[in-house]
Amino acid sequence: MKDEKTLLEEFQSKIDKGIKIEPKDWMPEKYRKQLIRMMSQHAHSEIVGMLPEGNWITRAPSLRRKAILLAKVQDEAGHGMYLYSATETLGIDRSELLEQLHTGKAKYSSIFNYPTLTWADIGAIGWLVDGAAIMNQTALAKGSYGPYSRAMVRICKEESFHNRQGYEIMCSLAFGSEEQKQMAQDALNRWWWPAIMMLGPSDDSSPNSDELMRWKVKMESNDAIRERFIDRTVPQADYIGLTIPDPDLMFNKETGHYKHGPINWEEFFNVIKGNGPCNKIRLKARVDADRNGRWVREATEAYAAKKRIVNS
Amino acid sequence: MEKDTQGTLWEVFVQANPGIPHKHVGSLHASDEEMALQNARDVYTRRKEGISIWVVEAKNIKASSPEDIGSFFEPANDKVYRHPTFYKVPDGVKHL
Numbered sequence: 001m002k003d004e005k006t007l008l009e010e011f012q013s014k015i016d017k018g019i020k021i022e023p024k025d026w027m028p029e030k031y032r033k034q035l036i037r038m039m040s041q042h043a044h045s046e047i048v049g050m051l052p053e054g055n056w057i058t059r060a061p062s063l064r065r066k067a068i069l070l071a072k073v074q075d076e077a078g079h080g081m082y083l084y085s086a087t088e089t090l091g092i093d094r095s096e097l098l099e100q101l102h103t104g105k106a107k108y109s110s111i112f113n114y115p116t117l118t119w120a121d122i123g124a125i126g127w128l129v130d131g132a133a134i135m136n137q138t139a140l141a142k143g144s145y146g147p148y149s150r151a152m153v154r155i156c157k158e159e160s161f162h163n164r165q166g167y168e169i170m171c172s173l174a175f176g177s178e179e180q181k182q183m184a185q186d187a188l189n190r191w192w193w194p195a196i197m198m199l200g201p202s203d204d205s206s207p208n209s210d211e212l213m214r215w216k217v218k219m220e221s222n223d224a225i226r227e228r229f230i231d232r233t234v235p236q237a238d239y240i241g242l243t244i245p246d247p248d249l250m251f252n253k254e255t256g257h258y259k260h261g262p263i264n265w266e267e268f269f270n271v272i273k274g275n276g277p278c279n280k281i282r283l284k285a286r287v288d289a290d291r292n293g294r295w296v297r298e299a300t301e302a303y304a305a306k307k308r309i310v311n312s
Numbered sequence: 313m314e315k316d317t318q319g320t321l322w323e324v325f326v327q328a329n330p331g332i333p334h335k336h337v338g339s340l341h342a343s344d345e346e347m348a349l350q351n352a353r354d355v356y357t358r359r360k361e362g363i364s365i366w367v368v369e370a371k372n373i374k375a376s377s378p379e380d381i382g383s384f385f386e387p388a389n390d391k392v393y394r395h396p397t398f399y400k401v402p403d404g405v406k407h408l
Contacts, residue, residue, distance in 0.1 A: 025378045074358070081355045085339040094318045094341060151338070158359070297317050297343070304344035 015216050020146035023089035031215055035145055036090050037106075038217065043083035044101045044108035048282050050076045052116045053125060061119060068165050069122065075162065079155050086147035102287045110268060111198040113276030120173055120180075120187035126166015128188075128195035128233065134159050135229045136199060144216035167236060174240035181241075188237065189245045196260065197268040199226045205265075230258045321370040322348040324355075326362035334366050342367075 002010075007026050014021065021027055050073050057073065060066035084094055100106035111129050116122065134156060141152035173184035200206065200222035212218040230249075237244050248261025271279070319341040325334035337356045342348035348367040357365065376384055392398050401408050 022378070024375065071358075074354075078355050078358060081340060082338055088321070088339070095316050098318075147338075294316060297319065300343035300347060301317050301319065304347075307344060 012214070015144045015214075020149060021144050022146045028215075030211075031217065032090050034212060034217055035148065036087060036092055039083055039087040039090075039148055040092075040097045040100065041107050041109075043080050043087060043097070044106055045112065046076045046080035046083060047101075048108045048112045048286060049129075050080075051282055051285055052112055052114070052278075053122060055116050056119060056122050059119070060122075065169070072126070072162050072165065075158050079151075079158070082151040082154060083148075086151045089147045098290060102283070102290060104274065104283065107272060108282075109198050110271045110276065111194050113271050113278045113282060114190070114194050115278050117190075118183050118187060120169070120183040121191065123166050123169030123173060123184065124187035124191040126162050126164075127170050127236070128166070128191050129198065130159055130162040130166060131233060132195045132199055132229050134163055135225050135232075139219040139225060142216070142219050170242070171240055174242055184240070185242050188242050192245050193264065193267075194271075196226060196230070197263060197265075199229065201265065201268070202263070226260075227257050230260055234258055317343075319343045319347075322352070322367045323370050323373060324348075324352045325366040325368070326352075326356055327364040328362055330363065334364065337361075339370060345369075 008028060011021070011025075011027060011031075014025075021031075053069060053073050053076075057066060057069050060069050084097060087097060088094055097106070101108070116125070137152050137156050137159070141149055141156055143149045143152070170184050170188075173180040175181075203209070203221045203223045206222055209218060209221065213221075234244060234249070234251075246261045248259075250259050251257075252259050270276070274280075320343070321339055322342055322345075323339050324337050326337045327334045340348065340351050340355055342351050345367060348369075349365060352365045352367050356362070388394075
């Protein structure tokens with residue numbers, strides 16, 4: 001039996017060579033724990049993320065938009081499923097993961113605790129929230145854990161439509177009537193900062209990143225991803241004549257990047273702690289869905305058991 | 313209260329096009345094989361990724377273990393003569 005030090009060296013050398021770590025491979029306990037935390041948080045975000053958009057399915061302005069939104073929300077459910085499955089390969093049971101979500105022990109992305117007040121919010125979510133998520137997920141697709149990285153590749157492929165349909169909604173509104181343009185601007189005003197914040201705390205307040213980077217659990221710093229997101233998004237806002245609600249936002253010619261104004265991290269941590277505008281109703285919707293669906297799960301089990309008896 | 317059921321774990325294999333092998337794409341939960349097949353369709357082939365799906369209950373898969381790969385695959389290590397490049401072909405001889 002190899003000692004821990006040798007195993008750790010072999011593990012690190014695999015990662016350095018770009019060889020993926022697979023479920024049955026040896027891995028440090030901290031790596032496993034961190035991945036379970038990250039991946040389940042990601043899975044929960046996909047599932048809870050269906051709620052703000054689900055709010056608008058019945059009120060989509062046309063059949064085309066309705067079909068698109070349905071497909072998008074169905075994708076989020078699928079993404080949640082890929083991610084729960086991938087998380088389970090680390091040796092944790094699905095019911096335990098759900099239990100952690102329902103008791104508030106596990107977190108999900110802060111962004112889904114904001115309400116969707118108008119149809120323009122559906123545009124802003126696809127454009128900004130999915131846009132930011134794609135930045136983060138493209139980085140994670142290069143991560144070291146095989147099942148997570150494979151799920152990310154799949155998710156990124158599917159999410160590019162999410163991003164585009166959102167921008168398309170924003171375009172229609174921004175080039176529409178004065179009221180529609182205002183509605184689009186209002187949605188941008190409310191979603192911009194939460195989208196900037198959902199990429200996580202600033203690097204100087206994000207602890208133990210070094211080890212996670214070395215293990216390729218995290219691939220890029222939060223600030224680097226945030227910068228790329230802003231660089232790509234600002235010209236898109238310019239094109240449709242909307243204003244980013246950041247008076248300090250400036251293009252730095254020397255670095256070639258935008259520099260944003262101060263972020264209200266107090267708001268971010270407050271939302272994470274459970275005090276965002278929708279935390280309580282989001283969690284309640286999940287807990288209710290789980291409870292109300294329990295008899296269905298039990299019935300399918302009973303049906304399967306009956307069939308086994310009949311067939312034997 | 314009795315433990316909640318999440319069904320059993322199934323591994324999913326999808327054949328993307330005719331003539332190529334089924335490939336592992338991930339896993340899911342279901343109560344029986346029919347439900348597993350339908351869930352697999354909804355979770356893994358929403359964009360025409362497949363023309364055929366296999367589902368196998370995860371507990372029925374026996375896998376080699378990573379710790380033993382050295383000795384397990386060792387028999388193939390010293391048999392270079394299984395590859396055509398091992399053999400010398402005289403100059404001028406064709407179609408070998």
